[in-house]
Amino acid sequence: MADYDVIVVGAGNGGITAGALLAKQGRKTLVLEQSNRVGGCCSTFERDGYKFDLGASIVEVVYPIELAFKKLGSSFWEELDLIPCDPIYSYIFQDGSRINYPLSLEGTAEVISKIDPEDGKKWFELADYFAEMMKKTIEAFFTSPANNFIDMAKMVMKQPGILKFLPLFATSYQDVIKKYFKNDVVQQTMSFQSFYCGLPPELAPGFIALIPYSEHEGIWYPRGGMIQIPMAIKRLGEKYGLEVQFNKQVEKVLVRNRRVEGVRLTDGTEITSDLVVSNVNAKKLYLDYIGEEHLPWLARYGIKSYEVSMSCFMIYVGCDYRPPLEAHHSLTIGPLEMMNDFWWNDFKKGRAPEDVHGLICWPTESDPSLAPEGHHVLNIMGMGPYELSGTNWDKEKQAYAEKMINGLSKTAIPELADHITMLDISTPLDFERRLLSPGGAIYGLQMDIPAQATFRPSSKSKSIKGLYLTGASTHPGGGVPSTIASGLIAAELIDKYE
Amino acid sequence: MAKKVRRMESKPTNEKRKGIVYKLMPLFLIVPIFAVLYMRADISKRRFIKHLAKQIPYLPGRYFA
Incomplete structure (x- = not known):
């Protein structure tokens, strides 16, 4: 008899959602998380009195999230204190001028x-x-x-x-x-979202x-940080007997005759189960954790063909002044062609961009509790390739962060450089280390049409019996609502087939 | 009982060739039309098409992933 009915590898949004729903189905379910907290990209960490969201910064398209909480016997709106964000964006142009789009369509x-x-x-x-x-x-x-x-x-x-x-x-x-x-200016306000x-x-x-x-x-922004969402799901799952263990890194998914048998941890411990739900990047799952030798040749060919999604360069800033921003989210933008040029001339060639464009998240605008009184936190997300030509992020990160801060201090966030009290950086390499995500991918796998829906790694594995996938690298894709939806789908498939 | 011997009358070679040509005719039309559309597209559209087209061979494998 197996130790557990289900082992879930990874407590990101998809894994924790699937785990909670499977526990509610009456299955003895264990979630194994390699870090010390739930959420993956949707988690929050604390440093020197400031709380920073690791990656995800707001929640929208709440239908699948509402459904997950409803299936767990509760309500998304009651379990969390959700703060509405308005305006949607403050757009900061290259010359420092800005316009804001409010929540209302008419506005x-x-x-x-x-x-x-x-x-x-x-x-x-x-x-x-x-x-x-x-x-x-x-x-x-x-x-x-x-x-x-x-x-x-x-x-x-x-x-x-x-x-x-x-x-x-x-x-x-x-x-x-x-x-x-x-109009070019209007187009610019929609140039980054791709x-x-x-x-x-x-x-x-x-x-x-x-x-x-x-x-x-x-x-909306959940008071206390984005981690409140997976934490709420974990809390609900534990009411049904869900077990979550932290600092437990899976090394292998055990497979025999193309059927899962459990997992082996990096410390050598083996835990058996009838089913395994993976919240790991699908490429890493199949090629590392399971092993190519267990895959049919066509599936192996398909899995190897995926590119991992882009990563990003994130600066976490604590500051002792109110930054001169106008919204929870600001975007430093340029023309559509500039965004395309960045891709072909910088990103694909392993160069960090010279111009600063990306997302500035100011969560203390919505939730002051994330910082000491009078202080604020900022997440500054820029884009950068995983591999830098002729160098690497570990060597370049400090200099690049300083360049970004100095650049932003001139236009988008005046005086920022003079008010920084705390600074941390996550490069694509750091995301890879923190999240065990190949290439530091923040959306799992590429998100274009030939890697969507039925051409994305299946929620119910076609190669390995008893294996189900959740997270950004399966359907529906990356992002908070999609990853939670993936957990819903996996749990329903297990309910149907197992 | 006498064996019934079916004789398959083989088509003349010319007719076989015509059949193949008719079957491939749509391809002879679609490919040049597509080529003309591609050549007339701007660079962004061409990049979009190329980006998708180069992944077509992977689709069967991804379907079974």
């Missing part, structure tokens, strides 16, 4: 209309289109498996309206934005253009 249209009246009208067209898309696709896409073409057909049968949006799969993010907006799927505007799939609209359906 955003007003801002856009002042720049270009025609684009102001087009904003409503884009909003209506993607509002309809979200209404028709979120439930079907986020909560249904996509293991094979039959699953995809069932998704369409559940919601035939999805078919209207198929053209978005044959066009790029850039083309969708340019179709609606002709990188939320790890690709530049001209390569990201068209459906990612949902993002500039979707945040207007609401973005």
Whole structure:
């Protein structure tokens, strides 16, 4: 008899959600987490009296999260203190000027209309289109498996309206934005969001253009930090008997005759189980933890073909002044072409970008409890390749962070450099070490069309019996709602098949 | 009982060739049309198409991953 019914490898959002739901199904479930906290990319750490979110910085598209909490017998809105964020973004242009898009569609249209009246009208067209898309696709896409073409057909049968949006799969993010907006300034306010799927505007799939609209359906910040979300799920799971062990790193998933038998930890301990749910990057899972020798040749070929998603360079700043920002999220932006140029001329060539563009998160704007009184925290996220040409991040990180801080102090966040009381840095190498994520990937695997849905590693493994996948590298993909949805899907598949 | 011997009358070679040509005709039309569209596309669209097209050979393997 196995030690456990289910072992979950990794307590990221997907793993902890699956674990909690499986415990509720009455299965003896153990979650093994290599770090000392839940959440993975959606966790929070404390340093010198400041609390910093490791990666994820807000929550939106809450439908799958609400569903997960409901299935656990509770309510997302009651378990957490969710602070609404408004405005959505403050956009900071290269010359330091800025405009803000408020939460309301009408308010955003007003801002856009002042720049270009025609684009102001087009904003409503884009909003209506993607509002309809979200209404028709979120439930079907986020909560249904996509293991094979039959699953995809069932998704369409559940919601035939999805078919209207198929053209978005044959066009790029850039083309969708340019179709609606002709003004360069307005286009700039939507130039960075394609990188939320790890690709530049001209390569990201068209459906990612949902993002500039979707945040207007609401973005929230959980008081106490993003870790409150997985912690709440863990708490609910423990009511049903879920067991979570920290500082337990899995070295191998034990497989015999293409069936899981349990796991082996790095300290040599073996724990047996009937099922294994993985919250590990799928490439690492199959090629390292399971081993190529256990995979059919076609699956091996497919898994090796994936690229891991992009990583990022994150600076965590504690400061003793109120930074001159205007929103929880600010974006330092440039034209669409500049974002594409960065990709081809810097990112793909192993160069850290010269210009500072990326996301500035100011969580103490929403939740002052994250810092001592009068102090604030900032997450400054820039983009950078995993491998640097001719050098590496361990050598360059300090100098690069200083360059970013000095650059931001000139335009986006004046006087920042004079008020820093605490600074920590996560480079792509650090993300790889902290999260055991190959390449420091923050979205699991690449997020473009040939790696989506039925072409993403399946939630129910096709190669190994008793193995299920959650997290960013399986369907539906990366991001807080998607990873929680992956846990929902895995738990439902196990309920159905095991 | 006499064995019934079926004789398969083989098609003349010319007719076989015509059949193959008719079957491949759509390809002869689609490929040049696609090539013209690709050549007329701007550099961004070409990059988008290339980015997707180079992954087509991986799709069968990914489907079984």
